[in-house]
Amino acid sequence: MTERDSRRTQLIEAAARLVSRGGVAALSARNVAAEAGMSTKPVYSAFGSMEALLRAVVTEGFDRLEQRIVIGPSADPLADIATLTAGYLEFARTEPALYAVMFGISSFGQAPAIPRAELVPDRQRTFDRITDNFQRAIDQGRIQSTRASTLAYRWWVIVHGFATLESAEFIGRERGGERVLEPLLVSLFVGEGDDAERARESVAAGVASSALR
Numbered sequence: 001m002t003e004r005d006s007r008r009t010q011l012i013e014a015a016a017r018l019v020s021r022g023g024v025a026a027l028s029a030r031n032v033a034a035e036a037g038m039s040t041k042p043v044y045s046a047f048g049s050m051e052a053l054l055r056a057v058v059t060e061g062f063d064r065l066e067q068r069i070v071i072g073p074s075a076d077p078l079a080d081i082a083t084l085t086a087g088y089l090e091f092a093r094t095e096p097a098l099y100a101v102m103f104g105i106s107s108f109g110q111a112p113a114i115p116r117a118e119l120v121p122d123r124q125r126t127f128d129r130i131t132d133n134f135q136r137a138i139d140q141g142r143i144q145s146t147r148a149s150t151l152a153y154r155w156w157v158i159v160h161g162f163a164t165l166e167s168a169e170f171i172g173r174e175r176g177g178e179r180v181l182e183p184l185l186v187s188l189f190v191g192e193g194d195d196a197e198r199a200r201e202s203v204a205a206g207v208a209s210s211a212l213r
Contacts, residue, residue: 008046008056010036015053016060016098023097027054054101061102065091066125077136078143078189078199082206084129085159085185089177092163100167103160130155137194144193151192158184182207 014035018026029050033040047053068087074080092099127149134148134155145151162181165171171180182203189199 004046007038007042011038011043011046011053012056012060015057016064019057019101020095020098024054024101027057057098058102061095061098062123062125064095064098065102069126069129073133073136076202076205077133077140078194078202079206081130081133081137081155082182082185082203084133085155085181086207088126088159089163089166089181092167093173096167099163127152127156137189142194142198143189151188154188155185158188177207 011032015027015032018031018035027050029040029043032043032053036042043050043053047056065088068091069084071080071083071087130152131148134143134145134151137143138145138148143151159181162171162176162184166173166176185203186196186199189202190196194202
């Protein structure tokens, strides 16, 4: 990595920390420079504008989310989906401001909203991981649907909706996973053809040592 690349990475990480702590309102060239221990000049020389830096921060957020949900596949794809769900939720819990910016929940402040087309590649990585596991479940005969991508969207609605409601404190964190999210996952799997008891076992195995507990 060149010195320029290293400096750019430091600035992105500094900006992401600021957004995580204080939302987009905390994002300014002066604050980013101070957080990174630099002058403001590298901020503009590396990105050209605060809008470009914000785009880089969103990408950094999806990189962090990706790190939370990277797991080796097990023999049970639905348990793997439950484990990925836990990683996704843990990210939303520990990086609430960054999560809100990534998914357009939080205002981008004075910066213009990032065009959806520019966000698709980052979001696609998470979506593909879920789609791949649903496809494995279809191939194993546990799920009857032939559209893994449709199931992945249904999963995303469930998990994103839960994370959003939990962050707004409409759902209690202490028991919300057990009482709300886990039964929703079971219902999704059973509704698509899985055996009820087997679905419960898969979800329980996937979250046994995870953030959902």
